Amino acid sequence: MTAVASRSRAVETPTRSIPFGRPIIGDAEKAAVAEVLDGTMLVHGPRVERFESDFAEFTGGGRAVAVANCTAALHLANLHFGFGPGDEVIVPAQTHTATAHAVEFTGARPVFVDAEAETGNIDIAQIEAAVTERTRAISVVHYLGLPVDMDRINAIARVHELHVIEDAALAVGATYKGRHAGLLGDCGCFSFYPVKHMTTAEGGILLTRHDHIAARVGRQRAFGLDRTVAERTMPGIYDVTMLGFNYRMNELQAALGIEQLKRLPGFLARRKANYAALAAGLAEINELKLFRSSQGVFESSYYCLAVMLEGRLATRRAEVVSSLELHGVGSSVYYPGPVPHLTYYRLKYGIDDGDFPVAKSISDRSIALPVGPHLDAEDMAYIVDAIKRAVRDAR
Numbered sequence: 021m022t023a024v025a026s027r028s029r030a031v032e033t034p035t036r037s038i039p040f041g042r043p044i045i046g047d048a049e050k051a052a053v054a055e056v057l058d059g060t061m062l063v064h065g066p067r068v069e070r071f072e073s074d075f076a077e078f079t080g081g082g083r084a085v086a087v088a089n090c091t092a093a094l095h096l097a098n099l100h101f102g103f104g105p106g107d108e109v110i111v112p113a114q115t116h117t118a119t120a121h122a123v124e125f126t127g128a129r130p131v132f133v134d135a136e137a138e139t140g141n142i143d144i145a146q147i148e149a150a151v152t153e154r155t156r157a158i159s160v161v162h163y164l165g166l167p168v169d170m171d172r173i174n175a176i177a178r179v180h181e182l183h184v185i186e187d188a189a190l191a192v193g194a195t196y197k198g199r200h201a202g203l204l205g206d207c208g209c210f211s212f213y214p215v216k217h218m219t220t221a222e223g224g225i226l227l228t229r230h231d232h233i234a235a236r237v238g239r240q241r242a243f244g245l246d247r248t249v250a251e252r253t254m255p256g257i258y259d260v261t262m263l264g265f266n267y268r269m270n271e272l273q274a275a276l277g278i279e280q281l282k283r284l285p286g287f288l289a290r291r292k293a294n295y296a297a298l299a300a301g302l303a304e305i306n307e308l309k310l311f312r313s314s315q316g317v318f319e320s321s322y323y324c325l326a327v328m329l330e331g332r333l334a335t336r337r338a339e340v341v342s343s344l345e346l347h348g349v350g351s352s353v354y355y356p357g358p359v360p361h362l363t364y365y366r367l368k369y370g371i372d373d374g375d376f377p378v379a380k381s382i383s384d385r386s387i388a389l390p391v392g393p394h395l396d397a398e399d400m401a402y403i404v405d406a407i408k409r410a411v412r413d414a415r
């Protein structure tokens with residue numbers, strides 16, 4: 021854009037302020053947190069267990085283990101299966117760096133697989149070629165909340181005897197064939213970071229259909245002790261049977277989580293309605309391509325609405341984003357680059373710039389637009405107008 025154009029636009033005041041994400045904390049959450057603070061149990065109290073069972077009930081099954089954040093859940097999941105040096109785990113290139121870090125921390129090697137262009141999810145057709153005799157697991161990510169085709173993942177896993185971990189950080193409320201994300205592989209990891217579907221400030225949960233996984237992960241999140249505080253007959257007396265971390269969730273977080281869960285169905289309905297309104301409004305803009313969303317057995321959690329900039333806009337993302345910003349519309353990028361292109365992985369594994377071209381193009385050319393429950397239909401109409409203006413200005 022020209023200097024004159026940007027100056028004249030800078031003096032306009034946005035008529036709305038639409039942040040990409042914002043936690044919604046009400047009086048019930050505040051009262052619940054205050055109640056914890058008024059008591060004596062900040063950790064080891066009853067709320068974490070209650071939150072775990074409420075969350076498991078919401079997802080329709082399985083056992084939930086609450087932890088400090090989703091990255092801790094992913095780390096515990098990878099450790100649980102005993103991965104270590106010499107092992108390989110298949111990881112999508114298009115994900116949050118935590119998915120790969122969790123593998124790396126065990127000493128195993130993340131073997132990256134490119135994304136499919138239509139959804140941003142791992143390109144399942146390329147997984148077989150990445151499997152070697154050292155492969156131990158497939159760690160998938162439900163990209164922006166759209167479930168991966170888990171029947172195909174599980175079929176590959178069965179043939180090669182692999183574990184399946186789901187990074188379901190953005191998939192609270194997402195289902196595949198009617199089953200909630202996180203219950204489709206061996207275990208799934210969720211995030212309650214502030215801008216996600218519900219929040220506990222920081223927080224995460226490992227969800228699994230397998231009691232033995234929940235039991236062991238539950239101990240490894242708390243130093244590897246053989247009994248919880250509640251299980252001790254003699255205060256202070258316990259044994260240690262394994263290495264473990266302090267990855268516990270505390271009572272303040274769980275109090276928030278219990279209240280947020282009650283509102284979650286409403287949050288999810290709003291996301292879905294916002295997504296539909298925004299998608300309809302953007303459909304007529306030729307320079308934008310939307311990712312495939314819910315379809316048939318795939319029900320998204322609608323984390324955001326990501327668009328690919330096409331044609332002459334393909335190299336103009338910075339202009340589009342700043343035009344949106346000028347009009348008060350927040351956006352984000354998922355993700356800043358394919359994980360293997362980020363410096364740590366690029367240097368460690370000698371990755372080439374041309375590797376993972378689909379993930380690279382999504383990272384370079386996509387914009388994630390907000391559909392969160394802090395927004396309504398009028399906000400969606402406003403975003404459509406702002407996008408149209410940004411597209412026009414960037415021509």
Ligand SMILES: *Cc1c(COP(=O)(O)O)cnc(C)c1O
Binds near residue numbers: 091115210
């Ligand atoms: C946010 C996110 C994480 C990390 O979650 P934390 O709770 O912040 O540790 C991991 N994976 C994905 C896909 C995410 O979006």
